[in-house]
Amino acid sequence: MRLTKLLLALFTAASCASAGALPWQRKTCVIPASGSNTTDDTPAIIHAFKRCGHRGKVIFKPTTYHVNSVMDIRWLEDVEIDLRGNLLWSTDIPYWLNNSLEVGYQNQSTAWILGGNNVRINGHGVGTLDGNGDYWYEWIREQPNTSNYPGRPIALTFNGLTNSVVRGVNFLRSQMW
Ligand SMILES: *[C@@H]1O[C@H](CO)[C@@H](O)[C@H](O)[C@H]1NC(C)=O
Ligand SMILES: *[C@@H]1O[C@H](CO)[C@@H](O)[C@H](O)[C@H]1NC(C)=O
Ligand SMILES: *[C@@H]1O[C@H](CO)[C@@H](O)[C@H](O)[C@H]1NC(C)=O
Ligand SMILES: *[C@@H]1O[C@H](CO)[C@@H](O)[C@H](O)[C@H]1NC(C)=O
Numbered sequence: 001m002r003l004t005k006l007l008l009a010l011f012t013a014a015s016c017a018s019a020g021a022l023p024w025q026r027k028t029c030v031i032p033a034s035g036s037n038t039t040d041d042t043p044a045i046i047h048a049f050k051r052c053g054h055r056g057k058v059i060f061k062p063t064t065y066h067v068n069s070v071m072d073i074r075w076l077e078d079v080e081i082d083l084r085g086n087l088l089w090s091t092d093i094p095y096w097l098n099n100s101l102e103v104g105y106q107n108q109s110t111a112w113i114l115g116g117n118n119v120r121i122n123g124h125g126v127g128t129l130d131g132n133g134d135y136w137y138e139w140i141r142e143q144p145n146t147s148n149y150p151g152r153p154i155a156l157t158f159n160g161l162t163n164s165v166v167r168g169v170n171f172l173r174s175q176m177w
Helices: 002-020 042-052 093-099 133-141
Strands: 027-031 057-062 065-068 072-083 086-089 114-122 129-130 157-162 165-167 169-174
Touching: 027 042, 042 057, 042 065, 042 072, 093 133
Parallel strands: 027 057, 057 072, 065 086, 072 114, 086 129, 114 157, 114 165, 129 169
Antiparallel strands: none
């Protein structure tokens, strides 16, 4: 009898606790933008993915982000990425040739690696990755070998991305493809 009462009390306490708990909210990071291509926005982008890349939400505002460095972001888990802005890659070709990340296939390289599980990227039809490719297209014409030039980066590579959805994102003027 006493045991039954105790169990009932425990059960009641447990259901009260879950009913009374605040709705679970995702940790949200809104990425600031410098607004100038002389200031690299990648430290702010990487910082946001470190803070909110696990069971969180990362928001790119409807503005231009200047991407002047490589990004290797592979630790994502259950994250929403809201991309209404424009990511514009820098025109510093010597930097990219030296620093692009290896893809591990056909000696190709990339400017941005994104990976993880249960990642939901939504560009809402307006979010854009702009590789500033015009600079690359002019430059490659002056090279002896215009094919598959070592170090010329692919804009974005999904590496180990599982159970994920990418939608509504525009790819513009990719550095290579
Ligand atoms: C910054 O923008 C100017 C004007 O569009 C351009 O000429 C320059 O190459 C850009 N610099 C970088 C590092 O992207
Ligand atoms: C690229 O690497 C070469 C060889 O290591 C170096 O001489 C050059 O200064 C580097 N350029 C840039 C823009 O980092
Ligand atoms: C261009 O260079 C790449 C890398 O060195 C090489 O794989 C490719 O065969 C070359 N293409 C031509 C047409 O020379
Ligand atoms: C592979 O890329 C590196 C630079 O990223 C380059 O030095 C090398 O020549 C390339 N190898 C081939 C076989 O194209």
